């Protein structure tokens with residue numbers, strides 16, 4: 001497999017070892033004074049630029065056929081379900097608009113589906129200069145093959161330099177398929193996107209090494225530069241119905257290979273857990289000391305019209321299902337109010353909730369890291385404090401109801 005990823009001209013190689021030293025995957029070694037590639041190779045291309053005699057190259061199919069400068073424009077995939085756009089698409093449009101303005105290029109929205117012209121118009125209101133609209137009965141429900149093929153064909157034809165997708169279940173699936181087919185890089189779950197004005201490169205920032213550092217990733221040699229971002233990491237921009245843009249219909253000719261799968265039925269998941277849209281979240285962690293500890297949190301959340309969240313420690317302990325988990329490997333949330341009960345505030349938890357408008361932390365340890373980001377902190381036992389809060393809020397609601 002590695003031989004297919006990297007070509008080594010044994011005649012040209014001088015055995016200097018520069019490629020061996022620079023390879024981050026230990027994929028190169030010197031055998032009898034000549035570089036040899038092993039199965040660890042990922043075709044990352046780190047070795048190509050250090051070889052003084054140009055003995056290393058990628059096979060033709062992996063090489064860029066088109067100069068990077070020929071790629072222009074920022075694209076966003078607009079995800080929709082049953083003709084309703086997923087809000088993550090508009091969050092992406094907000095970022096796409098900003099990046100396109102920084103680069104001085106058009107922002108293009110890609111809308112795929114059936115009967116989705118209204119979504120295309122919405123995309124213009126959210127900032128698109130242009131919408132590529134593929135409207136066909138076979139695209140009514142999301143399927144990887146036809147969606148990916150259409151987008152890959154469009155990228156080959158139009159050559160955008162940046163392509164953004166929401167990190168929803170479908171977005172993750174589609175982004176990986178499209179990036180693989182295009183032999184380009186993809187950075188998943190970005191929390192920051194900026195333009196390097198010197199190189200026009202996309203600086204894609206995301207947590208790395210278990211969330212302990214923030215890494216900024218670039219795609220120097222391939223286009224488009226592809227990134228996904230999770231729901232609620234960025235705000236939805238205000239829609240402007242006056243904004244003008246053009247809709248370009250895309251002809252769709254589905255092939256039998258594209259339609260290898262058939263949608264038989266949609267089974268909806270647990271709709272009780274809608275953390276992403278909740279304005280108030282009452283979240284519990286290991287400090288609750290058991291599944292019973294969530295009962296007062298549920299009561300408080302119900303009173304505030306909110307949802308119940310959890311740390312991974314509580315989920316791993318089996319006290320509450322994974323659908324409630326907030327954090328790097330759970331949901332990213334941006335409620336108006338986040339009440340963290342018995343949660344220490346590990347970086348991986350904060351990665352999913354630190355952009356909440358108001359954070360209230362209840363913890364017995366006054367030095368718990370959650371207090372570093374909390375707007376209001378209560379040092380105390382959450383099993384006592386939460387019922388007191390609920391009782392007090394109930395009293396206040398009753399007084400307001402009786403006009404007192």
Ligand SMILES: Cc1cc2nc3c(=O)[nH]c(=O)nc-3n(C[C@H](O)[C@H](O)[C@H](O)COP(=O)(O)OP(=O)(O)OC[C@H]3O[C@@H](n4cnc5c(N)ncnc54)[C@H](O)[C@@H]3O)c2cc1C
Pocket residue numbers: 210211284285286287288310311312313314325326327328329330331341342343344345346347348349352362363364365368380381382383
């Ligand atoms: C790759 C990776 C991904 C991860 N992803 C996530 C993720 O998505 N989400 C997530 O949450 N974590 C995640 N983690 C785990 C994370 O590192 C922490 O282990 C976890 O967040 C700790 O959960 P906790 O705060 O509930 O528990 P602890 O860290 O054990 O904290 C419990 C807190 O409760 C307090 N406490 C104890 N008793 C009480 C009481 N009666 N009243 C009030 N306070 C009390 C304690 O002082 C302590 O601060 C991830 C870790 C890794 C390595």
